[in-house]
Amino acid sequence: MMARAGLTTERLVQAGAELADEVGFDQVTVSALARRFDVKVASLYSHLRNSQDLKTRIALLALEEMADHAAEALAGRSGKEALTAFANVCRDYARAHPGRYTAARHPLDDATAAGSAGVRIAQLNRAILRGYDLAEPDQTHAVRLLGSVFHGYVSLETAGGFAHSAPDSEESWARILDALDSLLRNWPARP
Amino acid sequence: MMARAGLTTERLVQAGAELADEVGFDQVTVSALARRFDVKVASLYSHLRNSQDLKTRIALLALEEMADHAAEALAGRSGKEALTAFANVCRDYARAHPGRYTAARHPLDDATAAGSAGVRIAQLNRAILRGYDLAEPDQTHAVRLLGSVFHGYVSLETAGGFAHSAPDSEESWARILDALDSLLRNWPARP
DNA sequence: GAAGCTTCCTAAAGGGTTTAGGCAAACAGG
DNA sequence: CCTGTTTGCCTAAACCCTTTAGGAAGCTTC
Numbered sequence A, B: 001m002m003a004r005a006g007l008t009t010e011r012l013v014q015a016g017a018e019l020a021d022e023v024g025f026d027q028v029t030v031s032a033l034a035r036r037f038d039v040k041v042a043s044l045y046s047h048l049r050n051s052q053d054l055k056t057r058i059a060l061l062a063l064e065e066m067a068d069h070a071a072e073a074l075a076g077r078s079g080k081e082a083l084t085a086f087a088n089v090c091r092d093y094a095r096a097h098p099g100r101y102t103a104a105r106h107p108l109d110d111a112t113a114a115g116s117a118g119v120r121i122a123q124l125n126r127a128i129l130r131g132y133d134l135a136e137p138d139q140t141h142a143v144r145l146l147g148s149v150f151h152g153y154v155s156l157e158t159a160g161g162f163a164h165s166a167p168d169s170e171e172s173w174a175r176i177l178d179a180l181d182s183l184l185r186n187w188p189a190r191p
Numbered sequence C: 001g002a003a004g005c006t007t008c009c010t011a012a013a014g015g016g017t018t019t020a021g022g023c024a025a026a027c028a029g030g
Numbered sequence D: 001c002c003t004g005t006t007t008g009c010c011t012a013a014a015c016c017c018t019t020t021a022g023g024a025a026g027c028t029t030c
Helices: A011-024 A032-038 A043-048 A052-073 A078-097 A098-104 A112-114 A118-131 A138-158 A170-186 B008-021 B030-036 B041-046 B051-074 B079-096 B096-105 B111-112 B118-131 B136-156 B167-183
Strands: none
Touching: A011 A032, A011 A052, A011 A098, A032 A052, A043 B030, A052 A078, A052 A118, A078 A098, A078 A118, A078 A138, A078 A170, A078 B167, A112 A118, A118 A138, A138 A170, A138 B136, A138 B167, A170 B030, A170 B136, A170 B167, B008 B030, B008 B051, B008 B096, B030 B041, B030 B051, B041 B079, B051 B079, B051 B096, B051 B118, B079 B096, B079 B118, B079 B136, B079 B167, B111 B118, B111 B136, B136 B167
């Protein structure tokens, strides 16, 4: 009588990620996911501990995807090429998958974060700097600066911050990458 | 019999902002606010259109406060002093009022945003660059860079991004401001 | 002290979350 | 096969948050 829908945690998380891109990460709800599979809400609780668990898993998926894209983009590149490639991975991913990108910024507890693809992303971020001549601790400062710029720019841009004013966002992005490259090649000594 | 609680929109928004700082902006709920005033939920709907309205008003309050702090901090300063002062206003506000800071990033519709203190903040941000020698369109690119760095750094820091690793966040922040100052004084020509 | 406005209330409907317990489909092994 | 176990999805119910409708008590003013 009642055909099985074939639910698994993986398929639910995947569908949850698509839902996030469509309606926004904070609109992702166990109920909405159940509707999408044409199944009663309670059925999902055999595959997901709770609503928070769903969001965490979507976040982990997004981090994996970003890390994969970044690893591919950085292969065989260095210096400004690497900088640009990594930056564009962040920006392109955020524009293609706004819900997932938001998910990737979802706070994780320390243990979960340590086991996530977030550490791979951090390593790749640091790898960019191998093409520049920076010793510790300036290298770490630079990593944090790059992370801040990429995250900040993409956040503001997707929030519509630069939409309705000249010059267009594309140009600013290119010039900001020029500026960062220049800064990394001429990192100031401690005053 | 039933004493009046003396609710007004202003007091509700103020209390909502405090609540946001205590439990997080997205945990701010009409019900929680009613509990805080020891009043039935429905009573608040004479003062607030709905839950979204509450959040928007908290966002506007936060923007006002940040603009006020920034204006005071920038008075009589220029160049790196102004850069540092403005940056610290953002960071200090976010640490003192994490819920409000999140609220300030809450998306507003165009009309609301145009009438908010957000435009004052944008003007002040641009005013920092008067101490540096940048012509348009590079000035706009630089404004966007600064906004991205401040927002990005503060977001990552409050999310715990730099908490458990050396060198400490304080030092990175100082060196990043050095680096930005240096970059603004040596802004690269278009390649 | 009555009129009218304001402030807060009760009541109710609708939706999301989560748990407990049940029945039937899928899958083993004999 | 067909029988026992596991698994997958169900119903039912409790709880919380949102929002609207309509009522009653307090404050103001004359």
